[in-house]
Amino acid sequence: MAEAAGNSAYPILELQGIYKDFDGLEVLFGINLGIQKEERHAVIGPNGAGKSTIFNIITGKYLPSKGKIFFKGQEVTGTSPYRLNRQGLARSFQITNIFRTMTVFQNVRNAILSKNKIRYNLFSRLDRMKDISEQTEKVLEQIGLLDRKDVVAGLLSYGQQRALEIGLTIATEPELILLDEPTAGMSSEETREAVKLIGRVTQGKTLVIVEHDMEVVFSLADRITVIYYGEVLASGPPDEIRQNQKVKDAYLGEEKEE
Numbered sequence: 001m002a003e004a005a006g007n008s009a010y011p012i013l014e015l016q017g018i019y020k021d022f023d024g025l026e027v028l029f030g031i032n033l034g035i036q037k038e039e040r041h042a043v044i045g046p047n048g049a050g051k052s053t054i055f056n057i058i059t060g061k062y063l064p065s066k067g068k069i070f071f072k073g074q075e076v077t078g079t080s081p082y083r084l085n086r087q088g089l090a091r092s093f094q095i096t097n098i099f100r101t102m103t104v105f106q107n108v109r110n111a112i113l114s115k116n117k118i119r120y121n122l123f124s125r126l127d128r129m130k131d132i133s134e135q136t137e138k139v140l141e142q143i144g145l146l147d148r149k150d151v152v153a154g155l156l157s158y159g160q161q162r163a164l165e166i167g168l169t170i171a172t173e174p175e176l177i178l179l180d181e182p183t184a185g186m187s188s189e190e191t192r193e194a195v196k197l198i199g200r201v202t203q204g205k206t207l208v209i210v211e212h213d214m215e216v217v218f219s220l221a222d223r224i225t226v227i228y229y230g231e232v233l234a235s236g237p238p239d240e241i242r243q244n245q246k247v248k249d250a251y252l253g254e255e256k257e258e
């Protein structure tokens with residue numbers, strides 16, 4: 001894609017000609033997508049367009065039936081979600097992924113511990129726990145849940161649970177963050193808060209976000225890719241997408257009618 005544009009335009013993630021079928025049902029038809037380092041990239045498109053499938057292929061959950069994926073310049077097609085996560089790719093799920101019976105603090109600490117298991121060895125366990133607690137509190141502060149840290153996660157409001165989920169995603173300091181509809185099911189008030197939160201915690205990081213709410217998309221994204229029936233309909237900066245006639249006809253127009 002933007003390979004010829006020099007060193008700075010080096011894509012952290014690249015999809016080349018990705019196809020996917022589920023037992024003969026074809027859902028992706030040659031997706032090409034380049035995500036630059038430190039950009040916030042929104043993936044939009046109607047229900048069933050293939051957005052979550054693209055996410056599942058990026059994160060290694062599904063294998064594409066054709067095509068290649070590159071992460072940080074290395075081909076990672078077929079790499080397991082676990083290993084991709086270790087390499088710095090983190091996702092949150094469309095469905096809530098927190099441990100409801102653990103406290104807010106324990107949820108975040110757990111995420112940090114699971115990441116640090118391989119980094120730390122047996123030395124200085126006390127220091128390590130203090131360090132982990134400090135990191136945990138830092139994340140809680142970022143997501144605005146420090147004052148709720150001892151609350152059992154299942155008792156948080158829906159919006160707070162989604163904030164916690166974003167906290168779990170950023171807790172491991174990933175190089176690439178994937179959020180699949182982080183504002184799904186939120187009230188407009190909660191959505192506004194969530195957008196502020198996402199903007200804050202992804203400052204200077206690379207984000208790919210699937211989102212239906214156009215206000216969220218246009219306020220967050222540096223670039224937008226529109227997926228329509230398993231193909232890239234358009235990809236570019238928000239203004240370009242807003243003006244794009246194909247996008248208006250196929251997608252944004254539909255939204256208005258609803």
Ligand SMILES: Nc1ncnc2c1ncn2[C@@H]1O[C@H](COP(=O)(O)OP(=O)(O)OP(=O)(O)O)[C@@H](O)[C@H]1O
Pocket residue numbers: 022025027045046047048049050051052053054
């Ligand atoms: N595991 C699966 N097995 C079979 N079909 C699947 C599977 N996952 C997705 N599909 C199908 O692939 C197509 C794309 O689905 P996908 O979930 O990627 O859409 P989406 O763009 O994320 O939609 P939404 O906006 O509703 O979340 C749909 O027709 C869906 O039914």
Ligand SMILES: [Mg+2]
Pocket residue numbers: 051052053094
């Ligand atoms: Mg989806």
